[in-house]
Amino acid sequence: MDSNEQTSYQCSECQAGHVTRRYITYFTWLGDQLVSVPNFPAWVCDICGRREYDHQAILWLNMLLNPEAGKPTSKPVRKAPTIRKQPTRLGDTKP
Numbered sequence: 328m329d330s331n332e333q334t335s336y337q338c339s340e341c342q343a344g345h346v347t348r349r350y351i352t353y354f355t356w357l358g359d360q361l362v363s364v365p366n367f368p369a370w371v372c373d374i375c376g377r378r379e380y381d382h383q384a385i386l387w388l389n390m391l392l393n394p395e396a397g398k399p400t401s402k403p404v405r406k407a408p409t410i411r412k413q414p415t416r417l418g419d420t421k422p
């Protein structure tokens with residue numbers, strides 16, 4: 328196991344700050360719903376505040392939120408069966 332994992336690096340935005348791994352609350356829109364993900368791993372600069380989200384975490388999150396994720400796009404999309412509504416016949420009700 329490699330224990331020499333990089334925990335911080337120089338910020339590419341301001342060149343002065345250090346980007347460190349932090350856990351923040353990530354907000355994203357799912358359709359018209361705002362979804363908050365607590366303890367989301369992100370890389371945050373201590374000088375300019377530049378945020379970079381963990382690539383793996385983003386992939387994982389997209390997989391959770393997007394039901395189409397992981398499905399092959401080359402195949403034609405199967406249409407969902409049309410649900411036929413039974414007409415309500417009010418006149419049939421007998422006393």
Ligand SMILES: [Zn+2]
Nearest residue numbers: 338341372375
């Ligand atoms: Zn910075």
